[in-house]
Amino acid sequence: MRTLLSLSLLLATTLSIAQVTPCIDGFAGIYPCDKIDLMSHMTPGQLGSPAGLNDIWGWTDPLDGHEYALVGKRDGTAFVDVTDPQNPVLVGFLPSTTAGENTWRDIKVYADHAFIVSEASGHGMQIYDLNGLRDIAFPPVTIIESAHYNGFSNCHNLAINEETGYAYPIGTNLFSGGPHFINIQDPQNPVLEGSFSDEGYSHDGQVVSYIGPDPDYQGAEIYVGFHGSSPEGFILVDVTVKNDPQFISRTGYDCQDYSHQGWLTPDHRYGILSDELDEGAFGYNTRTRIFNIEDLDNPVMIGNFISSVTSTDHNLYTMGDHAFMSNYTAGLRVVDISGLDDMLASEVAYFDVHPSDNNAGYSGSWSNYPYFASGSIVVTHRTDGLFIVKMQDLLGATAVDPIDTNICPAEVSVAELEKFLFSMTPNPVQDQLLISSLDGKQITQIEILDLTGRKVMNLFLNGAASQQVIDLQSLELGAYLLRVNGITSYTKTFIKN
Numbered sequence: 282m283r284t285l286l287s288l289s290l291l292l293a294t295t296l297s298i299a300q301v302t303p304c305i306d307g308f309a310g311i312y313p314c315d316k317i318d319l320m321s322h323m324t325p326g327q328l329g330s331p332a333g334l335n336d337i338w339g340w341t342d343p344l345d346g347h348e349y350a351l352v353g354k355r356d357g358t359a360f361v362d363v364t365d366p367q368n369p370v371l372v373g374f375l376p377s378t379t380a381g382e383n384t385w386r387d388i389k390v391y392a393d394h395a396f397i398v399s400e401a402s403g404h405g406m407q408i409y410d411l412n413g414l415r416d417i418a419f420p421p422v423t424i425i426e427s428a429h430y431n432g433f434s435n436c437h438n439l440a441i442n443e444e445t446g447y448a449y450p451i452g453t454n455l456f457s458g459g460p461h462f463i464n465i466q467d468p469q470n471p472v473l474e475g476s477f478s479d480e481g482y483s484h485d486g487q488v489v490s491y492i493g494p495d496p497d498y499q500g501a502e503i504y505v506g507f508h509g510s511s512p513e514g515f516i517l518v519d520v521t522v523k524n525d526p527q528f529i530s531r532t533g534y535d536c537q538d539y540s541h542q543g544w545l546t547p548d549h550r551y552g553i554l555s556d557e558l559d560e561g562a563f564g565y566n567t568r569t570r571i572f573n574i575e576d577l578d579n580p581v582m583i584g585n586f587i588s589s590v591t592s593t594d595h596n597l598y599t600m601g602d603h604a605f606m607s608n609y610t611a612g613l614r615v616v617d618i619s620g621l622d623d624m625l626a627s628e629v630a631y632f633d634v635h636p637s638d639n640n641a642g643y644s645g646s647w648s649n650y651p652y653f654a655s656g657s658i659v660v661t662h663r664t665d666g667l668f669i670v671k672m673q674d675l676l677g678a679t680a681v682d683p684i685d686t687n688i689c690p691a692e693v694s695v696a697e698l699e700k701f702l703f704s705m706t707p708n709p710v711q712d713q714l715l716i717s718s719l720d721g722k723q724i725t726q727i728e729i730l731d732l733t734g735r736k737v738m739n740l741f742l743n744g745a746a747s748q749q750v751i752d753l754q755s756l757e758l759g760a761y762l763l764r765v766n767g768i769t770s771y772t773k774t775f776i777k778n
Contacts, residue, residue: 299367304673309632316630316673317613320366320657324666328352328359329374329421334661336596338388339650340395340411349414350650350659351395352667353386358397358407359667360414360424366657366669372414373424378404384731384759389441389448394427394468396448398436400759406430406439406450408469428469433461435758435778438542441465442488445502447474447523451483454758454778458482458709460504462523475523477504480516480531482709482776484509484760485542488520493549495577503529503577505552507540510708510774514540515554515570517577532580534570535688538562539774543570544599550575551621553604555594558762558774560641563689567594567608571621571684584684586616586626590639596648602680603629605658609645610635613660613670620680629678632670634662703765709776712754716765718747727751728764737761753777 299321304314312319325331332355340349349372352359357376363369377383377399385400390411397407408428437452446466452458455476460483462475483506491503498519504526506516513531520526534554541557552572560567567588574580592611597604602619612633618626635645649660660668703724704717718724723746729738737756742749756777763773 301367304632311636312612313633313636314631316675316678317615317632317658317670318673319632320669320671321369322666322668323361323369323371325354325664328354328361328371328667330354330356332356332382333664334647334666335385335663336387336648337650337659337661337667338390338395339653339659340390340393341653342411342415343393344415346654347415348653348655348657349411350667350669351388351390352659352661353388353397355382355384355386358386358388358395360411361667362414362420363653363657363659363669364655366655366671369667369669370420372417372420373422375407375409375424375426377401378407378429383757385437387436387438389439391441391443391446391448391465392468394465396439396441396465398439398450400435400437402435402758404435405433406436406448406471408471410469430463430471432463432471432473437760437776438485440486440488440504442490442502444490447488447502449486449488449504449520451486451506452709452776452778458776458778460486460506460520462520462526464523475520475526477518477520477526479528480506480508480518481511482509483507483516484540484776487544489545489549491549491577493577494575498529498577505543505545507542507554509539509541509776511540512537515543515552515572515580517574517580529577530580532572532582534572534582535585536563536565536568541594542596544597544604545574546599546618546621547601551618552580553597553599553618555597555606557593557595560591560593564591564641566591567611568685569594569597569604569606569616571626583621584624584686587685588614588628591641592639592645593641593643595646598649598651600651605649605651607646607649607660609643609647610637610641611639612646613649613658615672617678617680621684623680624684624686625680625682626684627678627680627682629675630672632660632668634660634665634668703773705763705773705775709778710753711778712752714751714753714775716749716751716763718765721747722766723747724749724765726766728767729756730762730764731759
């Protein structure tokens with residue numbers, strides 16, 4: 282049916298007569314930019330429903346080279362043919378397993394199958410054979426999953442090692458939120474082979490077949506975990522033997538607030554980490570942590586790449602000499618990381634999908650997928666839809682800026698922040714959360730916000746004490762921010778599962 286779909290693409294091209302919006306003098310239309318052109322833009326409504334977006338991944342058809350964006354939405358997953366980046370076509374929409382909307386959805390691909398998870402209770406893991414997209418004659422259609430895995434209820438994120446054929450659901454209701462080890466070599470018949478719970482809740486992760494220089498782990502399968510509010514949030518585990526994973530190391534870092542996500546450099550010598558909450562908590566510009574992991578048993582944070590703006594960082598991926606960062610209000614940022622050996626890194630291109638501001642917060646770009654052979658990059662904006670962009674020639678743009686090695690920036694008064702410190706247990710939480718002041722101050726107000734900044738609970742407490750227990754049974758599953766006594770300069774994140 283590829284001929285009919287190609288006719289649909291041709292018809293779309295003929296009707297829309299789409300034009301590239303080049304980045305000239307710092308703008309592509311209304312969007313601030315540098316060396317990245319806008320190929321096209323699809324609103325949430327053009328992606329099957331008005332619901333907002335979240336994560337994204339991609340797939341290239343091995344038979345004909347067609348490129349597809351797999352777009353996470355609050356109510357399901359949109360499959361978009363972006364082979365002609367100026368005229369993308371919505372091919373189909375797979376509704377969520379559960380009714381209603383949920384902020385979080387994640388998608389990865391193995392053996393021409395999409396694997397989809399969500400924080401929605403009872404969602405499990407949807408599996409769809411992407412070869413079916415080739416047979417859709419008259420898009421868009423409602424897509425039906427090819428198989429379903431119900432070995433967990435809710436799940437925050439998903440890592441897949443395509444070299445070994447294992448999926449690693451992360452942040453589920455099981456194993457203290459640690460990763461599952463699921464054999465997906467037969468994609469429609471997943472089999473659980475193990476798990477790792479010793480380090481508690483994992484917010485995100487990457488799993489690689491290790492090719493770095495550490496002789497102790499050559500050829501091993503390494504889980505790289507980003508463990509949220511854990512005091513040492515960068516975790517490495519050898520998961521080669523699924524029923525006997527071996528802990529390797531845990532590492533903290535300066536001004537840590539919430540270890541959110543990250544990716545290794547292609548040579549597995551460095552790890553790059555996004556802390557989602559530190560910009561809002563500490564008031565500085567976007568800081569991306571860089572770890573030397575040439576000795577997996579002893580990772581060392583060598584410094585920070587500091588952005589020129591104050592946006593909150595979210596998801597990043599590496600390819601070749603570049604890191605592709607979705608930094609919420611600052612949009613897509615491309616950083617040259619070829620100079621890490623010399624402690625150098627520089628922003629060499631950007632496309633700001635959120636032109637109204639670059640402030641810390643949770644509006645703007647959730648994620649991006651930079652791995653299409655064509656050079657197209659697909660970028661999600663939480664409320665404004667899908668952006669398809671392409672970099673111009675970066676000849677001469679390279680890493681020249683020194684990596685910042687300050688432990689904490691001078692303008693942050695750690696002593697002052699410590700006046701507001703508190704602890705939360707357990708985390709993740711199911712029903713009741715214990716909040717304790719660490720300096721004996723009374724707790725008089727507790728605010729809970731979702732990750733969009735929307736306040737979902739605001740408690741003014743009588744009989745104030747240095748400890749408070751709050752009931753969260755009515756709260757939906759997911760990640761939340763907690764603020765005590767109205768102090769906006771310091772927040773913590775907890776997970777309800």
